[in-house]
Amino acid sequence: MKSTKPAWSVLIVSLPTRNATERMRVWRAVKASGCGVLRDGVYLLPASAQALFDAQVAEVIAAGGQAQLLHLDSKDAQQEQAFRALFDRAADYTALKAAIEGLRGKLKRPPANLGREAAQLQKNFAALLAIDYFPGAAQEQVQTLWNEVLQQITAKLNPGEPQAASGRVKRLERAQYQGRTWATRKHLWVDRMASAWLIARFIDARATFKWLAKPEDCPKKALGFDFDGAAFTHVGSRVTFEVLLASFGLDEDVALARIGGIVHFIDVGGVPVAEAAGLEMVLKGLRDSAPNDDALLASVTAIFDGLYAGFLKSD
Numbered sequence: 119m120k121s122t123k124p125a126w127s128v129l130i131v132s133l134p135t136r137n138a139t140e141r142m143r144v145w146r147a148v149k150a151s152g153c154g155v156l157r158d159g160v161y162l163l164p165a166s167a168q169a170l171f172d173a174q175v176a177e178v179i180a181a182g183g184q185a186q187l188l189h190l191d192s193k194d195a196q197q198e199q200a201f202r203a204l205f206d207r208a209a210d211y212t213a214l215k216a217a218i219e220g221l222r223g224k225l226k227r228p229p230a231n232l233g234r235e236a237a238q239l240q241k242n243f244a245a246l247l248a249i250d251y252f253p254g255a256a257q258e259q260v261q262t263l264w265n266e267v268l269q270q271i272t273a274k275l276n277p278g279e280p281q282a283a284s285g286r287v288k289r290l291e292r293a294q295y296q297g298r299t300w301a302t303r304k305h306l307w308v309d310r311m312a313s314a315w316l317i318a319r320f321i322d323a324r325a326t327f328k329w330l331a332k333p334e335d336c337p338k339k340a341l342g343f344d345f346d347g348a349a350f351t352h353v354g355s356r357v358t359f360e361v362l363l364a365s366f367g368l369d370e371d372v373a374l375a376r377i378g379g380i381v382h383f384i385d386v387g388g389v390p391v392a393e394a395a396g397l398e399m400v401l402k403g404l405r406d407s408a409p410n411d412d413a414l415l416a417s418v419t420a421i422f423d424g425l426y427a428g429f430l431k432s433d
Contacts, residue, residue: 124189126201129153129175133183140181147174152249154204162204164251165189202252210246211256215263216310217242222267228274236271239264244390266388276307280344280351280358287353287364292329295366297324299378302348304329306411306418308401309385312359312377314415315422317343320374321366329411357385373429377422392400397425 129148131142151170154162163171171187178185192198219236229235241266249306250257300317302310306329317325330336333345342348344358353361359381369378383394386400400421408414 121428124165125191125198126189127163127165127171128156128188128190128337129163129171130188130192131159131161131178131183132185133178133181137181137183140178140183142200144178147177148398152205152251154201156204160350162201164205167251178245202412206428207246207250208256211260214243216244218260218267220262225270225274225387232271232277235285236268240268240387247390271334281346287361289367290365290368294389297320299326299328299337299340301328301330301335301336301342302344304331304411306405306414307385308381308398309357309359311401311415311418312381312422313343313350313362315419316368316374317424318357318360318419319423320368321362327412327415352386354390357382373426376429377425380425393425397421399403 123306131144133144143388146162148171151167153164153170156162161171168187168189174188175185175187186311197340217239221232221239224232234406242280243260247253247257249327300314300322302314306314314327328337328340333342333347336345336348337343341350343350343362345351348358350365351358357378360369360378363374363378367375379389380391380397382388383391384398401418404412404417408417
């Protein structure tokens with residue numbers, strides 16, 4: 119059945135010629151939205167993205183201009199194709215792909231600013247994803263490439279990070295995992311931080327933690343997490359935090375699942391999450407300032423407690 123909702127939103131704006139500053143501001147805003155330009159002052163977006171135009175209507179009127187927001191369908195298949203062509207991101211993905219491949223070419227002798235270059239590419243990719251209203255093979259190809267390169271970068275920046283295992287995640291009984299010693303690599307980063315918090319708060323309230331100089335130091339009776347061969351580590355596309363959620367039946371907790379999405383994005387990339395950049399900056403600061411991993415876990419526990427409480431309230 120054909121949708122009764124119009125497929126497109128059209129913004130028509132007219133500003134006083136004397137107001138060059140406002141004209142430039144509006145132009146930059148509509149360009150950032152990734153809209154199609156039908157002609158000067160006439161812009162097109164899929165109806166699902168109309169909210170991006172709403173703010174511009176109010177701003178143009180406040181500046182003494184005129185703005186109209188219209189909704190329409192294409193008159194035929196040819197016009198629909200022409201409209202969609204305005205949103206072709208192939209050139210953007212080609213440029214991004216070249217930049218990612220260029221960074222991968224540096225990995226044999228990683229530059230000192232490798233982390234910053236990777237972060238900038240991630241930011242560029244996220245911005246492109248936000249305006250790719252008709253994703254297709256190009257996005258999928260670049261996403262696959264970026265995931266591979268990001269994994270290689272992570273391995274360079276954080277030696278010892280686990281490789282994803284294959285197989286299914288088995289459901290376990292929390293009652294059988296009480297009062298245990300849990301071990302992971304020292305100098306904690308996001309997946310290990312969040313996993314340790316999850317263990318202490320939701321899985322084993324009497325847990326003790328051991329921080330390992332190398333995975334081989336893991337005691338036989340300890341439950342290892344987030345390293346190759348550990349009892350709990352990456353499985354398929356899931357990071358360790360997400361594996362723990364699934365293993366102990368915690369993945370139905372919406373607030374924990376949202377934290378899992380943030381941890382996943384910071385740790386291995388993937389689908390961008392709004393809260394990730396701020397949390398990553400806070401966790402880096404705490405890691406750099408903590409005297410040891412025990413103190414670091416205590417600090418990040420308060421952060422994850424607050425994040426969990428906030429998500430519970432918002433849900």
